[in-house]
Amino acid sequence: MSQTLATILVQAPGLLTTVQDLGREGFGPMGVSPSGAADAIALRVGNRLVGNAEGAAGLEMTLLGGTFVFPEGGVLALTGSDFGATLDDAPAPLWASCEVKPGQTLRLRSTRSGARCYLCVQGGIEVKSFLGSASTHLLSGLGGYEGRALRKGDVLRIGPSSEAFWKRAVAAKALERLSPRKILRVTPGPQSDWFPEAVQKLFYANTYRVAEESNRMGLRLEGAAITEGAHGKMISEGVSLGAVQIAAGGLPIILFVEQQTTGGYAKIANVISADLSSLGQLRPRDEIRFERVEFETARALLIEQEKLLASEELILQ
Amino acid sequence: MKTSAGASARFERSSDQSFLIYFEPQGKNNRAPDQVGTSAGRPLQSQITLQANENVRRLLRLLEVEPIVGVRNLHPAYCSLLVKFDALRWQHGELEEKLREYLERLQEVKLPDAREAEIPVCYGGEYGPDLDEVAALHGMTPERVIELHTSTSYLVYFFGFVPGFAYLGELPAALVTPRLATPRKKVPAGSVGIAGSQTGVYPFATPGGWRLLGRTPMAMFRTDRDGLSLLSIGDRVRFVPISRERFAALERERS
Numbered sequence: 012m013s014q015t016l017a018t019i020l021v022q023a024p025g026l027l028t029t030v031q032d033l034g035r036e037g038f039g040p041m042g043v044s045p046s047g048a049a050d051a052i053a054l055r056v057g058n059r060l061v062g063n064a065e066g067a068a069g070l071e072m073t074l075l076g077g078t079f080v081f082p083e084g085g086v087l088a089l090t091g092s093d094f095g096a097t098l099d100d101a102p103a104p105l106w107a108s109c110e111v112k113p114g115q116t117l118r119l120r121s122t123r124s125g126a127r128c129y130l131c132v133q134g135g136i137e138v139k140s141f142l143g144s145a146s147t148h149l150l151s152g153l154g155g156y157e158g159r160a161l162r163k164g165d166v167l168r169i170g171p172s173s174e175a176f177w178k179r180a181v182a183a184k185a186l187e188r189l190s191p192r193k194i195l196r197v198t199p200g201p202q203s204d205w206f207p208e209a210v211q212k213l214f215y216a217n218t219y220r221v222a223e224e225s226n227r228m229g230l231r232l233e234g235a236a237i238t239e240g241a242h243g244k245m246i247s248e249g250v251s252l253g254a255v256q257i258a259a260g261g262l263p264i265i266l267f268v269e270q271q272t273t274g275g276y277a278k279i280a281n282v283i284s285a286d287l288s289s290l291g292q293l294r295p296r297d298e299i300r301f302e303r304v305e306f307e308t309a310r311a312l313l314i315e316q317e318k319l320l321a322s323e324e325l326i327l328q
Numbered sequence: 329m330k331t332s333a334g335a336s337a338r339f340e341r342s343s344d345q346s347f348l349i350y351f352e353p354q355g356k357n358n359r360a361p362d363q364v365g366t367s368a369g370r371p372l373q374s375q376i377t378l379q380a381n382e383n384v385r386r387l388l389r390l391l392e393v394e395p396i397v398g399v400r401n402l403h404p405a406y407c408s409l410l411v412k413f414d415a416l417r418w419q420h421g422e423l424e425e426k427l428r429e430y431l432e433r434l435q436e437v438k439l440p441d442a443r444e445a446e447i448p449v450c451y452g453g454e455y456g457p458d459l460d461e462v463a464a465l466h467g468m469t470p471e472r473v474i475e476l477h478t479s480t481s482y483l484v485y486f487f488g489f490v491p492g493f494a495y496l497g498e499l500p501a502a503l504v505t506p507r508l509a510t511p512r513k514k515v516p517a518g519s520v521g522i523a524g525s526q527t528g529v530y531p532f533a534t535p536g537g538w539r540l541l542g543r544t545p546m547a548m549f550r551t552d553r554d555g556l557s558l559l560s561i562g563d564r565v566r567f568v569p570i571s572r573e574r575f576a577a578l579e580r581e582r583s
Contacts, residue, residue, distance in 0.1 A: 036400045036401050036412075037400060037401050037402075038401075038491075039401045039402050039403040039404075039410070039412070040388060040392075040402055040403075040404055040486075040487065040561065041487050041491060041492065041556060041557055042487035042488050042489060042490055042491045042492055042493050043491040045401070141551060148491070150490060150532065150534060151490055151491045151531070151532045151534075151549070152532065153491065153551060198341070198343060198344050199341075200342065200343075201340045201341070201342045201348050246405070246406055246407060246408075247405050247406060247488060247495070248348060248350075248403075248405045248406075248407075248408045248410065249342075249346075249348060249402075249403025249404065249405050249408060249409065249410025249488075250342075250403070250410070251342045251343040251345070251346040251410060251412060252343070252412075253343060254342070254343065271488065271489045271490065272403045272487075272488045272489065273403060273405045273486070273488030273489060273495075274488075274489075278342070281342060281343035281344070282343075283343075283344050284343075284344050284345050284415055306341060306344055306420065309344035309415075310344060310415055310419065313344065313415055313416065314416065317416060
């Protein structure tokens with residue numbers, strides 16, 4: 012049982028650790044993008060493992076994890092990428108729940124796989140809600156824990172929970188099916204027909220490298236430039252999550268969770284919903300490719316993914 | 329007889345969970361306030377843009393008053409509205425049909441009366457680092473730039489980019505200026521800039537490529553205020569020049 016006043020002490024914040032839930036949808040008319048977990052699947056599953064609602068707030072760590080002390084103990088689950096976590100001196104499991112005794116320290120290190128690791132605690136992280144969500148929006152300093160990434164010395168409150176501790180783990184087979192992809196499936200973007208056939212062929216044949224300056228707003232890609240079809244700026248219009256826009260210079264930018272809500276670059280493609288979580292695990296210098304699919308296929312893949320996430324076989328207990 | 333706005337609207341699939349609805353043909357040669365080239369005074373398509381934007385605001389209003397279950401977000405812009413939906417609930421075809429019913433009713437939508445808002449701006453100096461260059465580009469004095477910028481009221485076309493960033497237009501033709509070749513890494517919050525024939529205020533410190541004329545002490549977006557944003561879509565905005573002393577006084581009042 013979690014106490015009502017359980018906390019987490021941030022002993023070391025890691026490179027970029029923020030409070031995230033599934034984001035605030037519906038405020039586009041104010042210019043507010045949803046934000047939320049970069050790898051939403053990892054957060055959803057992590058919450059399931061500790062008995063929370065799927066959209067409870069957890070911690071999103073980036074490339075290098077933090078060190079957290081649990082003075083009152085608690086129940087936690089780590090999901091996403093392997094950050095070499097230990098609980099005191101013992102290895103902490105990934106994609107499984109575990110019990111933390113009062114005073115124990117959870118220490119995470121550098122990633123051994125993808126970009127992000129999630130820490131979910133039973134009861135969720137409690138922060139003041141902004142527009143109905145706990146998610147941090149870094150650029151505008153809104154939401155989350157004081158609108159910013161965590162710092163050493165921060166004290167996070169854990170929400171109340173009446174759940175007992177159950178040892179739960181994600182089934183290996185399900186995990187394999189949910190593993191992040193490097194070949195991103197896309198549907199054509201709203202300006203895809205601005206790009207000549209040959210240019211599109213090149214776009215789908217190219218291997219792109221994720222640039223260092225990528226962040227939660229967007230993933231910048233390096234590789235062969237698209238020289239034809241983008242025609243510089245067009246009339247600004249609403250842009251969707253996962254839009255692949257061809258910026259000045261011909262290099263693609265994939266708009267991500269903290270995206271700007273409108274933009275003026277031509278979009279050649281859009282990452283399908285089922286592959287959006289994969290974007291959250293891409294690290295700088297990772298190599299990716301795009302694969303074009305039909306809208307019907309994109310929908311079928313999303314339905315299949317949701318079916319797996321809702322299935323009894325996802326979690327073993 | 330007026331043709332219905334719905335008949336001319338064009339739907340484009342922007343992702344597997346969104347649509348773009350255009351109220352005018354989007355083409356490579358269309359120009360809007362944000363993409364005016366280098367030569368000032370080129371004829372603008374402002375009339376088309378105004379009409380289209382009014383339709384955007386009507387559809388937005390209708391969807392806010394009578395929300396469609398499973399429509400998750402709306403991104404208005406100059407001539408288009410992006411509609412994001414729950415792909416498990418809707419397919420493009422079915423939702424387009426539903427939205428076309430809404431489009432048929434646009435003329436009956438009553439838009440809220442436009443409010444008049446005034447934004448005090450301290451021009452030039454450290455607050456408006458591009459004022460002198462803009463003046464030089466147009467062969468006028470900085471005073472004339474300020475006079476022109478404050479001479480007219482601007483429409484809030486939509487909010488975009490970041491929370492509370494209002495796209496305002498249109499600038500007097502003599503003030504139409506291309507954006508900076510290289511955007512600044514950090515533009516201070518409150519900065520008032522121009523780009524093409526649009527103008528706007530940066531609500532937060534963000535990167536930005538607009539040319540900065542001045543700064544306002546007003547908070548454009550605040551979480552401790554009803555409505556959050558100082559402005560609403562469809563408002564008319566006028567900039568009012570203030571002294572450095574007044575700027576400081578207003579800033580103190582705010583905190």
